[in-house]
Amino acid sequence: MNNNIMKFAVDSDVKGILKKIGSYENIVAGKIECTICQQLLTLQNLQIIYKNKENDYSFVCDNPYCIEQYLESKKDI
Numbered sequence: 778m779n780n781n782i783m784k785f786a787v788d789s790d791v792k793g794i795l796k797k798i799g800s801y802e803n804i805v806a807g808k809i810e811c812t813i814c815q816q817l818l819t820l821q822n823l824q825i826i827y828k829n830k831e832n833d834y835s836f837v838c839d840n841p842y843c844i845e846q847y848l849e850s851k852k853d854i
């Protein structure tokens with residue numbers, strides 16, 4: 778199931794996590810896009826935070842399509 782990934786953003790202190798990784802200001806300023814659909818992310822629609830292959834952080838919005846794409850891409854790694 779996908780619950781463990783979804784939980785990350787839903788149950789945790791999202792603001793705290795974003796501040797820790799230095800992305801909070803960028804989210805608030807509207808500078809970070811969903812890595813799948815390029816929609817601008819907000820604290821409301823941010824769903825998944827993960828480390829990408831470049832060891833940088835990527836973000837996925839709460840669109841079910843994007844979550845599905847993210848999960849698909851994880852299968853290949």
Ligand SMILES: [Zn+2]
Binds near residue numbers: 811815839843
């Ligand atoms: Zn998206």
